[in-house]
Amino acid sequence: MNIAMHLQALAQISSGRILNCTIEGIGIALFAWILLRAFGRQNSGTQFAVWFSALLAIAMLPLLDNSALVRGHCTYLRCGCSWLQSV
Numbered sequence: 001m002n003i004a005m006h007l008q009a010l011a012q013i014s015s016g017r018i019l020n021c022t023i024e025g026i027g028i029a030l031f032a033w034i035l036l037r038a039f040g041r042q043n044s045g046t047q048f049a050v051w052f053s054a055l056l057a058i059a060m061l062p063l064l065d066n067s068a069l070v071r072g073h074c075t076y077l078r079c080g081c082s083w084l085q086s087v
Contacts, residue, residue: 021061028057
C-alpha cells in the first residue's frame with residue numbers, strides 16, 4: 001500500500017507538470033513554425049533540426065518546471081473530478 005501511495009503521488013505531480021507546460025509547449029511549437037515560415041523554404045535537414053530542437057525543448061519543460069518548489073505549494077490544474085476520489 002505504501003508503494004501505491006508513492007506511485008499515485010508521483011503520477012499526480014507529473015501529470016500536473018505536464019498539464020501546466022502545455023501553453024509553453026504550444027508557444028515553442030508556434031515559434032518553430034514561425035521561424036521556418038519566416039526564412040522561406042529550407043532543406044529537410046534544417047527543418048528536422050528546428051522541429052527536433054522544439055520537440056526536445058517541449059519534452060524538457062516538465063523537468064525544468066520547479067515553480068511548485070519555489071512557491072512551496074502545488075500548482076497543477078484543479079478540475080471538478082470528484083468521482084476520481086471514489087475509484
